[in-house]
Amino acid sequence: MPKIVDHELQKAKVAEATWRVIQKHGIEQASVRNIAEEAGISVGSMRHYFSTQSELLSYSMxxxxxxxxxxxxxxxxxxxxxxxxxxxxxxxxxxxxxxxxxxxxxxxxxxxxxxxxxxxxxxxxxxxxxxxxxxxxxxxxxxxxxxxxxxxxxxxxxxxxxxxxxxxxxxxxxxxxxxxxxxxxxxxxxxxxxxxxxxxxxxxxxxxxxxxxxxxxx
Structure with missing residues (x-):
């Protein structure tokens, strides 16, 4: 049976990871790769939710x-x-x-x-x-x-x-x-x-x- 993913929960998890990256390293380091690593998910999964960095930052804010x-x-x-x-x-x-x-x-x-x-x-x-x-x-x-x-x-x-x-x-x-x-x-x-x-x-x-x-x- 395929695993059911709560997409809103995943996006919230990504947003919180974005906050932590910005707080620790500055917004210049808030790349898709760094945030994916902080959130513990793949870059591919990140791309599934957010197509651009600006879209990711907007959602996080x-x-x-x-x-x-x-x-x-x-x-x-x-x-x-x-x-x-x-x-x-x-x-x-x-x-x-x-x-x-x-x-x-x-x-x-x-x-x-x-x-x-x-x-x-x-x-x-x-x-x-x-x-x-x-x-x-x-x-x-x-x-x-x-x-x-x-x-x-x-x-x-x-x-x-x-x-x-x-x-x-x-x-x-x-x-x-x-x-x-x-x-x-x-x-x-x-x-x-x-x-x-x-x-x-x-x-x-x-x-x-x-x-x-x-x-x-x-």
Whole structure:
């Protein structure tokens, strides 16, 4: 009986091998042969799934985007925007090894796309998807009447996006300095800077649901 091959599983395996090759050796070494060796499959099998290197890279980058989107989808939100927005952005930032791998691969892909027109459309698509997160953030803050009056929301969307992008780059370059705790603290500080003063007061109040210290027996 012929062996049944799960083609989507094989393609996902190849994508993950692509990420590892890029992280270890750089995108210049992400050849079909090197990725096939990393994935433990034949070059012929690779050609069956991807006819060109650009097609392989595009698929691998789509998988990165899909993983981020799935994490966001799976996040359980509390309904408190001042907690939920940092939690949302936490799923994008390189706050653990898995997310760091995704970010390093993404930055390599961005550089490659500057000289490969076939990758540019995907880069723009993923960029637009990420930017839309900040549009959603500001829509929520506006609907909740939390924003400072007179803000130019279009500019603030770009500024917040730039803050996240800058944190991600610095965290990849200097992880010992830009730690997950630092990234979360910067995001929270920036978020508060956009909000009205009474939101600051609320954010500084202790959690009313926190467990109170019980008196000691004497």
């Amino acid at each position: 789509k998988r990165v985007s899909e993983r981020v989107s799935q994490r966001i989808y799976d996040t359980v939100f509390s309904g408190d925007l001042m907690q939920d927005i940092p939690s949302l952005l936490h799923e994008v930032l390189p706050t653990d090894n898995e997310k760091r791998l995704e970010m390093e691969v993404w930055f390599s892909f961005v550089v490659k796309s500057l000289s490969d027109d076939s990758l540019r459309t995907l880069r723009h698509q993923v960029d637009d998807e990420l930017r839309s997160i900040f549009v959603t953030v500001f829509n929520g803050l506006s609907e909740g009447q939390l924003l400072l009056p007179g803000l130019d929301v279009a500019i603030e969307v770009e500024r917040f996006y730039a803050v996240l992008d800058g944190l991600a780059i610095h965290a990849v370059m200097r992880p010992e300095r830009v730690t997950p705790e630092v990234m979360v603290a910067v995001i929270k500080r920036h978020l508060l800077s956009l909000c009205q003063p009474d939101v600051h007061s609320m954010a500084q109040k202790p959690d009313s649901n926190a467990k109170k210290e019980q008196p000691r027996d004497t």
